[in-house]
Every structure is written in structure tokens, then in C-alpha cells.
Amino acid sequence: MKKNKIIAIIVLIIICIACATKEFQNDTFYLIKLGQYISKNGIDLLDHFSWIPNLVYTYPHWLYSLFTYFIYNNWGFDGLYISNIMVYISIILSIYYICIKRTKDSFLAFFISFISIMTLKSFIVLRSQAISILLFLWEVYYINKLIETGNKKYILYLMLDSLLIANIHGTAWLMFFVFYLPFLVSHLVYSFIKKKKKKKYIFDYRISIEQIKNIKLLLLSFVFTLLMGLLTPSRICYTYIFKTMQGISQSHIAEHTPLMIIYAPIIIIVLFLLFFVKRKVKLHEFFMISGLLLMSFRSFRHTIFIYSIGLIYLAVILKREINPNDKTFNILNKKMFSNKIYTPIILVISLLCCSLSIYNNMSIDYINESIYPVNAVKYIKENLPYKDIRLFNNYDFGSYLMLNDIKVFIDSRCDLYLKEFGNSDIFEEFVNIKDKYEYEDIFDKYDIQYALLYNKEALNHIIKKDEKYKNIYQDDYFTLYERKVLLENEK
Numbered sequence: 001m002k003k004n005k006i007i008a009i010i011v012l013i014i015i016c017i018a019c020a021t022k023e024f025q026n027d028t029f030y031l032i033k034l035g036q037y038i039s040k041n042g043i044d045l046l047d048h049f050s051w052i053p054n055l056v057y058t059y060p061h062w063l064y065s066l067f068t069y070f071i072y073n074n075w076g077f078d079g080l081y082i083s084n085i086m087v088y089i090s091i092i093l094s095i096y097y098i099c100i101k102r103t104k105d106s107f108l109a110f111f112i113s114f115i116s117i118m119t120l121k122s123f124i125v126l127r128s129q130a131i132s133i134l135l136f137l138w139e140v141y142y143i144n145k146l147i148e149t150g151n152k153k154y155i156l157y158l159m160l161d162s163l164l165i166a167n168i169h170g171t172a173w174l175m176f177f178v179f180y181l182p183f184l185v186s187h188l189v190y191s192f193i194k195k196k197k198k199k200k201y202i203f204d205y206r207i208s209i210e211q212i213k214n215i216k217l218l219l220l221s222f223v224f225t226l227l228m229g230l231l232t233p234s235r236i237c238y239t240y241i242f243k244t245m246q247g248i249s250q251s252h253i254a255e256h257t258p259l260m261i262i263y264a265p266i267i268i269i270v271l272f273l274l275f276f277v278k279r280k281v282k283l284h285e286f287f288m289i290s291g292l293l294l295m296s297f298r299s300f301r302h303t304i305f306i307y308s309i310g311l312i313y314l315a316v317i318l319k320r321e322i323n324p325n326d327k328t329f330n331i332l333n334k335k336m337f338s339n340k341i342y343t344p345i346i347l348v349i350s351l352l353c354c355s356l357s358i359y360n361n362m363s364i365d366y367i368n369e370s371i372y373p374v375n376a377v378k379y380i381k382e383n384l385p386y387k388d389i390r391l392f393n394n395y396d397f398g399s400y401l402m403l404n405d406i407k408v409f410i411d412s413r414c415d416l417y418l419k420e421f422g423n424s425d426i427f428e429e430f431v432n433i434k435d436k437y438e439y440e441d442i443f444d445k446y447d448i449q450y451a452l453l454y455n456k457e458a459l460n461h462i463i464k465k466d467e468k469y470k471n472i473y474q475d476d477y478f479t480l481y482e483r484k485v486l487l488e489n490e491k
Contacts, residue, residue, distance in 0.1 A: 014350040018357035027127040029399035035069025051407035060170035119307035132169035162225035182287035208280035243420040255301040
């Protein structure tokens with residue numbers, strides 16, 4: 001069995017390397033610059049990368065920013081790519097380990113881990129959410145171990161977990177306590193049912209209502225971990241989610257928009273399996289999976305929890321469904337990775353996939369020039385006083401401008417540009433420009449001198465017909481305009 005697990009781990013690592021995303025995305029760029037600033041100046045709770053003055057910023061990812069800058073400063077983009085692969089591997093091996101511990105079934109653990117690799121690959125990019133999902137995985141594991149064993153050391157582990165998330169990904173910290181809810185609510189339901197012994201409830205026939213052990217220790221850990229949000233300079237842990245839900249960003253940023261189930265086949269499978277299982281599902285399992293599903297339908301980004309924590313819970317439920325006398329399953333379970341034929345075939349296929357992926361990645365740049373204005377930035381830095389200009393830019397590539405020391409109108413640090421966080425509602429003004437084409441009044445308000453736009457976006461087709469704007473640079477993907485009206489006023 002030990003040999004089987006080692007082979008499974010090797011195969012999973014190889015597949016992770018093959019599936020890891022090489023292209024960086026916008027958050028990576030601002031994390032580098034924030035880390036650079038913090039390492040030299042500390043945290044002053046002010047923004048220094050937008051040309052709009054006096055913006056308050058809470059640095060919710062300050063520790064991860066330092067980590068990102070440290071790697072970039074020493075090993076460049078290559079180091080960041082390798083670190084992303086290492087995080088990916090850590091997440092998948094954590095899922096594999098936890099699945100084995102929860103199901104005692106190495107084949108099922110491998111199968112679930114493989115599905116997680118395939119479904120998580122678009123999410124595991126160099127941003128703080130990758131680290132936080134790793135920490136959330138271990139949080140749920142520690143909660144289960146605390147309940148089962150009553151060992152107080154798991155309270156300390158949960159406190160450390162909470163502290164790390166608060167400083168690495170403070171914007172997601174309140175999710176830490178969402179994972180307590182299935183257990184706490186299950187205890188309340190059990191206590192209620194216990195008092196009403198003679199009554200039957202409809203969910204009694206499909207759901208097993210069991211007492212949550214060591215509930216006092218669980219509540220104690222909840223209180224202690226809740227205090228960890230005070231031990232961070234970001235000062236945003238307790239309120240961030242509520243503030244962002246009040247703003248308009250939820251309906252304009254793709255990863256915050258509701259999930260369309262047709263694009264999530266794994267979720268359809270999870271729903272199907274839960275509906276047809278024969279054995280009873282434990283109440284806290286039902287609450288956990290149904291809660292994660294509801295969160296996914298509320299926001300696409302939350303599907304990451306279904307593809308990690310949710311799949312582990314599904315493995316536990318499926319393990320109870322499997323008939324120990326099922327010959328087909330037992331053959332798969334015993335022969336997987338152990339047979340002299342299967343083992344080399346699996347390893348060769350995995351290595352071949354990895355080699356093809358690495359070869360393919362050699363032709364891929366870390367920065368996609370169709371998304372980020374690589375050549376336009378070179379023009380700006382060579383021909384304009386780039387440290388002093390007031391440039392209108394798109395939300396999606398503002399962070400790349402930051403990386404190149406060009407101050408921005410907006411970037412993907414969404415909270416910085418929302419009125420709910422104490423600043424002007426710059427995000428709403430950006431939406432009005434992009435979606436309603438109400439650009440002239442806002443450009444006047446901020447005395448904008450230049451506008452850098454995607455060639456294919458509708459705003460570009462409108463501005464290029466506007467006589468007040470002069471096209472001073474254009475490539476295959478971007479166009480840079482200069483506002484003539486400002487030049488005329490200056491004259």
C-alpha cells in the first residue's frame with residue numbers, strides 16, 4: 001500500500017506540473033509592487049500607485065505581497081512560475097492526504113485528487129486565493145479532528161490557520177467562520193430534535209442527525225480564532241465582505257458574477273450523486289455541501305470550494321455507498337498502481353503529458369500581449385513623462401502599468417476604488433465610462449490627459465471618432481489617445 005501511495009503522489013505531482021498555468025494575471029503584478037513598497041517603507045494604509053490623490057488602502061494581502069516580491073526580486077518570473085506550481089502541488093497533495101484520512105481508501109483519494117487538478121487549474125494562479133484555499137482545506141480537516149478526538153492541539157492549529165489567512169488574504173478571512181457553521185447548526189438541530197423525540201421530520205428519512213462531539217471545544221476554537229483578525233495591520237478582516245457586497249463591483253467583475261450551471265459539469269455531478277445516494281448523509285455534510293453549492297451559484301469564484309473541500313466531502317459520502325463486496329471496485333482499488341503493467345503505463349503517460357505541457361509552455365510568454373499593453377508601455381516610458389501623466393486605463397491591465405511604475409486611474413484592487421472603503425466611487429465612474437460611455441465629464445473632472453484602450457472595446461470605437469482625441473500610438477491590441485482639448489487649454 002505504501003508503494004501505491006508513493007506512485008499516486010508522483011503521478012499527481014506530474015499532472016500538476018503539466019496543468020499549471022504559466023501566464024500571469026493582473027493580481028500578480030500589483031502584488032509585486034505592493035511587496036516592493038512594503039519592504040522599503042512599511043505599511044502606512046495609503047495608496048501610492050494611483051495618480052488620484054489621498055486614497056486610503058488597507059493592504060489586505062500584505063504578507064503574500066512580501067512573499068511574491070521576495071521571489072520576484074530574487075528569481076524573477078521563473079521563480080514565480082515555479083512557486084505557483086509548488087502551491088498547486090501542495091493543494092492537490094493536501095486533498096489526497098485528507099481524503100485518505102477521511103475515507104481510508106487510496107484509490108478514491110487519487111480519483112478525487114485527479115478531478116480537483118482538472119477543475120482547479122484555472123483558479124491556481126499567482127494570487128493570494130491559492131494560499132487561502134490551502135489553509136481552508138486544513139481548517140476543515142482540523143475542525144473534524146477536533147470534534148472526533150477532543151485534542152486541544154487542534155485549537156492551536158486553527159488559531160494559526162486563522163492568523164495566516166488574516167494576513168495573507170484578509171479579504172477572505174470571514175470565510176474561515178463560514179466553515180464552522182455546518183457543525184454548529186447541526187448541533188442546534190440535534191438539540192432541537194432531541195427535545196421533540198416523538199415527532200418525525202421529512203429530512204429524517206434522508207439525513208442522519210447525529211450529535212456533534214466536543215461542541216464546547218469547537219465553540220472555544222471559534223472564539224479564539226475570531227480574535228486572530230485583530231492581529232493584522234490591514235484592519236479590514238471583520239468588515240471587508242460586507243462592504244464589497246454593498247458596492248456595485250459584484251455585478252461587474254466576472255469572478256463575482258453568478259455561476260451558470262452549464263459551465264460547471266462537476267457541480268451537476270455532485271447534485272446528481274447527492275440525490276441518488278442510498279445511505280443517509282450526515283447533517284453537517286449536507287449543510288457543508290449544500291452551503292458550498294449555494295455560494296457557487298451566488299458567485300463563480302466560490303466554485304473553488306466545491307472543487308476542493310466539497311469533493312472531499314463527496315468522497316466521504318461515496319465511501320459509505322460503496323459495497324465492500326463489490327468485486328469491480330476492489331479490483332480497481334487493489335490493482336491501481338500495483339500491477340507490473342499498470343504502474344509503468346500510468347507513469348509513462350503522466351511523464352509524456354508533463355513533457356508535452358512543458359514543451360508547449362516554452363512557447364508561451366508569462367505576459368499575454370493581447371491582454372496587457374507590453375508594447376504600449378514601452379512607448380509611454382520612452383516618449384512621455386510617464387511618472388507624472390494622468391492616464392485613463394482599463395481595470396484589467398492597471399496592475400501591469402503599476403509594475404512598470406506608471407500610475408493608474410484604476411486597477412484590480414477593487415476595494416481601493418469603492419466608496420464603501422472611504423474613497424471616491426472611482427469604480428462606479430469607471431463603469432459609467434466603459435458601459436455607458438459617459439467619459440467626457442469624468443475626464444474633465446480628473447483632467448485626464450491620455451487614454452489607453454483595447455482596440456476591440458466599444459469605447460475605443462467611440463473615442464477614435466471624437467475630434468478631441470488624437471491617436472498617438474497603436475498596435476495590434478491597444479491604442480493610446482491624447483486629449484487635444486487639454487493641449488489647447490494649456491496653449
